[in-house]
Amino acid sequence: MEQQHDWTITEEHKGERIDKWLSSVQSEWSRSQVQTWVKDGNVLVNNEQVKTNYKVQLNDVVTVSPPEVVELDVEAEEMDLDIYYEDQDVLVVNKPRGMVVHPAPGHVTGTLVNGLMAHCKDLSGINGVMRPGIVHRIDKDTSGLLMVAKNDLAHESLVNQLVEKSVTRKYVALVHGNISHDYGTIDAPIGRDPEERQSMTVIDKGKHAVTHFHVLDRLEQFTIVECQLETGRTHQIRVHMKYIGFPLAGDPKYGPRKTIDFPGQALHARTLGFVHPRTGEYMEFEAPLPEDMKTLIDKLKK
Numbered sequence: 001m002e003q004q005h006d007w008t009i010t011e012e013h014k015g016e017r018i019d020k021w022l023s024s025v026q027s028e029w030s031r032s033q034v035q036t037w038v039k040d041g042n043v044l045v046n047n048e049q050v051k052t053n054y055k056v057q058l059n060d061v062v063t064v065s066p067p068e069v070v071e072l073d074v075e076a077e078e079m080d081l082d083i084y085y086e087d088q089d090v091l092v093v094n095k096p097r098g099m100v101v102h103p104a105p106g107h108v109t110g111t112l113v114n115g116l117m118a119h120c121k122d123l124s125g126i127n128g129v130m131r132p133g134i135v136h137r138i139d140k141d142t143s144g145l146l147m148v149a150k151n152d153l154a155h156e157s158l159v160n161q162l163v164e165k166s167v168t169r170k171y172v173a174l175v176h177g178n179i180s181h182d183y184g185t186i187d188a189p190i191g192r193d194p195e196e197r198q199s200m201t202v203i204d205k206g207k208h209a210v211t212h213f214h215v216l217d218r219l220e221q222f223t224i225v226e227c228q229l230e231t232g233r234t235h236q237i238r239v240h241m242k243y244i245g246f247p248l249a250g251d252p253k254y255g256p257r258k259t260i261d262f263p264g265q266a267l268h269a270r271t272l273g274f275v276h277p278r279t280g281e282y283m284e285f286e287a288p289l290p291e292d293m294k295t296l297i298d299k300l301k302k
Contacts, residue, residue: 003066004063004064004065005026005063005064005065005066006061006062006063006064007025007061007062008059008060008061008062009056009057009058009059009060009061009062010058011058013056014056014057014058015055015056015057016055016056017052017053017054017055017056018034018038018043018045018050018052018053018054018055018056018062019031019034019035019038019052019053021056022034022043022062022064028152028153029066029152030126030152030153030155030156031156032126032156032159033125033126033152034052035052037064037066037067038050038051038052038054039052040067042064042065042066042067043062043063043064044062044063045060045061045062045063046060046061047061047063073108073129074103074108074111074113074114074117074129074130075108075109075114075117076114076117076118077109077110077114077115077117077118078115078118079114079115079118079119081093081112081115081116081119082094082095082096082287083119084145084285084287085283085285086120088150088151088278089149089150089151089153089154089276089277089278090147090148090149090150090154090158090276090277091116091120091133091147091148091150092145092146092147092148092272092285093112093116093145093146093148094143094144094145094287095112095138095142095143095144095145095146095269096143096290097140097141097142097143097263097264097290097292098140098141098263098264099111099112099140100112100140101113101134101137101138101140101146102130102131102134102137103130104130112146113130113131113132113133113134116132116133116148117132120150122150122151123148123149123150124149124150124151124152124154124155125152126149126152126155126156126159127155133148133149133150133155134146134148134149135147135148135149135155135158135159135162136162136232138269139235139238139264139265139267140264141252141263141264141265141267142171142264142265142267142268142269143267143268143269143287143290143293144171144267144268144269144270144272144287145269145270145271145272145285145286145287146269146272147167147272147274149277153277154277154278156277157275157277158274158277161274161275162232165230165231166274166275167272167273167274168228168271168272168273168274168284169228169229169232169269169271169272170226170227170228170229170269170270170271171226171227171228171229171237171267171268171269171270172216172224172225172226172227172267172268172270172289172293173224173225173226173227173237173241173248173265173266173267173268174222174223174224174248174249174250174266174267174293174296174297174300175222175223175224175225175241175246175247175248175249176221176222176246176247176248176249176255176256176259177221177222177223177245177246178218178221178222178223179213179215179218179223179225179246181215182214182215183212183213183214183215184212184213184214184244185210185211185212185213186209186210186211186212186213186240186241186243186244187209187210188202188206188209188240188243189202189203189204189205189206189207189208189209190202190203190206190207190209190233190234190235190236190239190240191203191205191206191207198253199235199253199254200233200234200235200239201239202239202240202243206233207231207233208231209231209233209236209239209240210229210230210231211227211228211229211230211236211237211240211241212227212228212230213225213226213227213228213241214226219297219300219301220300221300222249222300223246224297225241225246226270227240227241235253235254237267238251238253238254238255238265238267239254241254242254242255248265248266248267249262249265249266249296250262250263250264250265250266250296251264251265251266251267252264252265260296260300262292262296263292266293266296268287268289268290268293269287270286270287270288270289271284271285271286272284272285272286273285
């Protein structure tokens with residue numbers, strides 16, 4: 001155990017939510033971290049467990065026993081990462097197609113996290129030992145920009161921006177078929193496919209999901225679109241484009257089989273914008289299409 005902390009509530013803090021109050025008393029503890037501790041019984045009030053929305057009362061004795069930081073058993077690996085921006089709080093990296101974002105049981109090497117751990121010694125711990133610093137992710141065979149949190153306060157800010165839908169996330173996709181209208185919005189809930197558990201699908205009981213798109217270029221049998229995410233569901237663009245009848249080219253899960261020679265779906269996270277957690281300044285980054293996708297499009301144009 002880390003050191004135990006005890007406080008007695010005074011008049012000025014009476015009536016405050018325990019998670020909010022604790023994260024203000026100890027600035028290095030983020031609110032979501034405190035909420036996890038409250039749920040796990042690491043925070044007691046008068047020696048009893050409470051809920052995260054408990055409002056502290058005068059003379060309450062609050063005891064916090066932070067859990068031990070578990071050493072990550074994922075190895076740091078030197079990699080040539082394509083870093084677009086980095087400071088003490090955040091890092092923006094351009095992930096190549098074919099790279100998994102974070103380790104999973106049985107697959108603990110070669111991921112972006114392995115490379116990040118070698119590149120920087122400080123990553124947020126909120127998402128647990130397998131996903132340090134990871135705020136959002138993109139699929140293995142999707143390339144493009146990701147934001148990474150280097151401390152818990154940055155992590156919380158970036159997650160809140162994702163929840164509030166204020167992060168700019170624009171993708172370029174090559175889809176089958178010819179979309180006749182220039183602009184569209186797909187508002188259809190996404191959930192796990194009851195018949196194919198490894199896949200997602202549009203389903204009534206799914207989570208709210210919205211994708212805006214506009215056509216960038218039309219080829220003979222394909223269309224190049226820019227998709228802007230309003231929500232960030234698993235496989236959202238891939239599922240939504242299939243749903244309206246224009247599946248992603250090369251998509252092994254949601255597209256027609258082997259129509260083009262390409263290692264996975266032709267999808268690239270090109271634009272990423274967010275408000276910096278510390279400075280409050282809006283920052284936006286753009287990563288051009290990777291060579292493999294450019295080559296594919298050039299070939300189809302000919």
